[in-house]
Amino acid sequence: MKKKFLSLFLVAALSVSMFAGCGKGEEKKEENAAAKNETKTEYVSKNGNTMVLTLFQNPKTLDIQKTNADYFIPLQIYDRLVDVTVNEAGETEIIPSLAEKWDISEDGLTYTFHLRKGVKFHNGEELKADDVLFTIDKAVNPEEACINAAQYQEVKGYQDRLDGKTDVIEGVKVIDDYTVAITLSAPSASFLANMTGAPASIYNRKAVEEGKDKFGFDPEYTVGTGYMKFKDWTQDQEINLVRNDEYFNTPAKIDGVRYLMNIDASTERMMFENGELDYMGVKADDLEHFKNDEFWKDYLIGYQPPSMDYMIFNQNDTFMADVNVRKAVQAAINRDLINQNFYNGEGTLLNGVLPPAIPGYSEDQTPIKYDVEEAKKLLKEAGHESDVTLTILQNGESTYTHPINEMIQSMLGEAGIKAEIKNMDMTSYWDTIASGEGYSISLGPVTADVPDPGAFFTTFTVENSASNGYNIKDKALSDKIKEANAKLDPKERIAALQALESEIVTEQALYLPIAAEKRTCIISPRLKNFQLGWQGWVCCSTHNVEIDDSYNK
16 A cells, blocks of 8 residues: 655754744834835835846856756746745645655655646646656766766666666656656655755756757756746846746746846945845845844844855875874864854854754764864874875855865964965866865855755765765765665654764764854845745745835836
8 A cells, every 4th residue: 555645744844943034024124114104215126026136156057957056046947846845833844846746655665756737848848757757867867967966866777877877767657647656776765855956856858858058058948847937148147037927836926036147245235225136145244234224124134044164075185085184174173263253153063964954953963172282193193294285175156265265274284284275266166076186175065955964964975975075985884874864764864864973073074064154134125925945045035025016116
């Protein structure tokens, strides 16, 4: 007998505090407007019913299978088989999306998805089960070289297809036009959650095959089923989306979204205050300004995303392959000082694998202590008192990391470790990370794509560590992680994963978790019903947000 999931499937509970600020902008606007009738004449916008904001970089492509840095626009133009929502209790739930329901076989291996009928892609094609098969197979087709192929690593036949041993992935079968079965190689507690991730977006076979290299760039072929349609893209300047009036779910309330690129921080703030932008992430230098402004303070929103800053230790580097050198680097870095200087002292220092707001996060971890003398001792024991030279790889577009890297460079120097910073443009940076050559360590951020702890741990498996920059060779640890992740009971699984955190962070010092930053954004008075997505992403707010046209000029 099959287990039927006709509506909601609870996967995890997130802290209510994460979402506490997300819907307050509208309430505060109404209170402010009631107290000061002149508010609506103080703020005006020329943007009509279009939401306007900035994009921090020019996307590499809108083919979500081929980028791990450009999720924001694809999340609006594509849909996935299942989606995530947050209920009133602050819990994340997996809900139907393109699949109206699904069955799970008794052995936990086969998921049968029943697609909604009549769902149309932006080119007018109806969604069929063959599109699901095509999408998954495209991701693992070696000729496509998709960097997000691992989204489907749990599917039976994944590795054989990726290695070019088969012509189509074995574990995906079309039952009929509206039914597709996906069989896993082993039971997985995280599979459904993984199917909510941006790289699991469903494509239209006809559009992709006809578009070829134009897919991901040309609006004629870059089509999904999402509530927004890709309208146009002026490279390095702007991308425009327009509402999909035929969306199978409730259409968006706004006419579209306009993303502006290459806007520096000071210009962005000026444009926001002038009514040219509707949303802005608040930089540390600007926070006090907005807090002390009688008008703007009511539109600040604080939130704790499921994200963290961390340092990659690349074991392809001769020095970083030595556990004592890795431990020395951990001991040499004063994370408290980084917190005070770059996170306003409000960041949560991390000592494990998981950030706050992810199921399984625990504060009860062995603290990573700052101790320069201990770092020097470890280097001496490793036979490297004065010859350790490391390369810090730096993403040129991730500018907030640059001063942190300079501070880390100085801290390492105090422990006798020479470090040089190698700056690269974003594309070259990720290519270098993937190659595993030419760097020792790198500072980067990560935000959870799905509400599940599994991916944070599988980063440290042999199969996945190369693409994530770690290049770990420890198969025994990989096997432990896989065994823990395979447990279907949520409590047992989390306990098993937590038991591995000390080995990953303390015993083997495979990386350095730094901090989870508490963030603040600010919204235009025009926005009603604004709510950040569960990840803290503004792109997930554009479906239900409304614009108060009384502010429009």
